[in-house]
Amino acid sequence: MKGLTVKAALFKLRAFIALIFIFSFFAFTSDAFLSSTNLIILTKHVAINAILAIGMTFVILTAGIDLSVGSIVGLCGMIAGLLIDKGLIIQFLDVVIYFEIWVIVIISVLIGFLFGCVNGFVITRLHVAPFIATLGMLYVARGFALLINNGATFPNLIGKDDLNNTGFPNIGAGTFLSLPYTIWVMFILALIAVFLTTKTRFGRHIFAIGGNTKAANLSGVDVNTVTLLTYGISGLCAGVVGVIVTSQLISSHPATGTTWELNAIAAVVLGGTSLMGGRGSIGGTIIGAFVIGVLSNGMILQGVSSFWQKVIMGTIIVLAVMIDQLQNKFISKDE
């Protein structure tokens, strides 16, 4: 009996074990890998994907999917760029309002949340399948991102002293205790998400909906509202990423975030969250994001061709899900 539980525990920790394995491999084979500069760059990269994946985890736990996050990243970045560069133009009053940076950040992130909620509304109230609803939003949000500046970028977003909106690049470049803000944001969002999923009513309801929607409904769970909010959270995370990336680049491009939703889904799945819903964790997702990040960083350092990197990454994702299926058999036999 004890042997089984150890085995089961190892199985549960497989993503973490894989991460340690991959990490050690690159640490031994590459000198540059363990340097603190490289590790910080690596983690900064991971953080972008991890933040998207945190939001995605909420959605996937309800057995949904959100294909629109990449486009929402682009859209929110463009909004931030617009507000810094041109301000909020109110034509009929003939005024232009320039906000302080913190207000711009909040507006951009809220717009991400709002677009996520629209996804949720279409899915829960208009009964469109999540795949289709968010596929539609993928196009719509990207379209708006392109419309904002007619397909052009907002370069050099440093703001102006007289408009009191300088300091935007500091979000992407600044550090606290010698770690970039980006990494802190990931940590904080991850902690909040862990708390939400494991310690709150909301989290319990998410798992219940993903596990058995009918039973959840009959138990009095407000399935529609909870599901809608998970898409809102996913959109909000995309908004955060949009702001961070724009700040890192000090410019906003309408094409930013294209196909990023796929990386986020990959991280969630690698972290052991089931696409069928009801099973998974935020911790797993973070590990999944690190697996992807460490792999690509390590492969770059090793000089692996970027074409082969894609082949390897794809294979690993499929392998991970295969192992996941094994676990399902494993558990049902066990108990």
Next chain:
Amino acid sequence: MEIILKAKNINKSYPGVTALDNVNFNVYKGKVNVLVGENGAGKSTLMKILAGVEKETSGELVLQDRVLNINSTKDAEKNSIGIIHQELNLFPNLSVHENIFMGHEIFNYFIINKNKQKEITQKLMNKLNQKIKPDDLVETLRIGQQQIVEIAKALAKNTKILIMDEPSSALSKNEVAVLYSVIEELKKEGVSIIYISHKLEEIMKIGDVITILRDSKFICEELIAKVNISWITEKMVGMKNFESVNTTNLTVGKNIIEANSIFLKKKNSEELILDNVSFNSKAGEILSLYGLMGSGRTELLEVIMGLNHNFHGSIKLENKKLKKSSIAKRISDGIVLVPEDRQGQGLIQCLSILSNILLSKISKGFRGFYLDSKKESEIVKKSIDYLGIKVSSYNNLITSLSGGNQQKVVVAKALETEPKLLMLDEPTRGIDIGAKQEIFYIMKKLSEKGISIIFVSSEIKEVLAVADRVLVLAKGKITKELKNMEITEDNLVKYSQG
């Protein structure tokens, strides 16, 4: 009489449940072999084994002196065994001939030979004396006609042994007459029929041989000509009673639920599932709804629970009219349902025992946003003690429990909402006798606390042991209200036939 198929010493067990215990079953050639037993007696499991849907744990199937090894529905088909499920397995969007030859298409090289298929279909329909055209879409046919298509489908595969699972339950009177004549036709062709039904009068009419199962065991086999309805009832229900939990001098409280003239139509049809149903339930009373499958019991509970708002009529809870509202609102009003389909609607399989028990409670908004795990475990411990749920740890997955204990968890979840009305839909389905008895004691304990309980069951012994009052339902109507000494096996059978 020649035996065509013999099932010998069949055993089938699922984790924690024995579905068939050394069952013997003979199928006589060219006869209507009736199989009866209460829900959970093992009829369906036995038929699933014959049809290759499930594999027996041990035992032997012999087809005319040849031992069969049936591992799939294909194997069953090869041996000329076919099944018509209670829920028809047709493609409504396809035509009759496409349905009949689904998976067995006739090819001209690699192109489907439609003309040939239509020709054979027409011949089959002629043989069955039916005016159904090969090109008709199945969705345009009435239920009775769809059943004929199923029968034709079986015949096209050269089926010699045809299993029919409650074929008449969804049919109108005229359609039933057609069904009987088709069955006569099939007998003449030498087809052996296994006929599952709860309608005893019907069995007396068309059956040749009867086999009775009870509690997963074979009870007896007899010629229909030699038996009568009360004999069948007695064998089916058995002599061993549950320990009765109802008391003679019951004092009931005020009305909890008052339902007035409830009408409910079937979706996209004029057919009534509930036809002018009025009743009340009282505090401290166990009210039993007894009826056969399809009598509208489950639908009535769903209407009260707020799962289905498309009905006419009024429902009052403690004299206040219930409005159209969400399930959550119903639960906070004090109504809760333990559903019939435990796996599909009762449990969240991927959650722990604790999370399942508390799911409705935390939905009802007793507490805020944050879940205090200390408080949670206190409540769950109490609940587990109160209902006598056997668990090693309440943090284990719900699926680690036996059927009976899973059911107690669903009941525990319902009780945590502190209901005024507790509705239990077939709460004893798929759990062992000991656990059933425990569920009855729990029900009594709860009703003594003043909760009004509505208990749906299709097992007579259960109703006898538990009910303070019985409403018998047949075809969506309340046919009889039984009290005290009137609650007898004979009455329940009589009024449920409709």
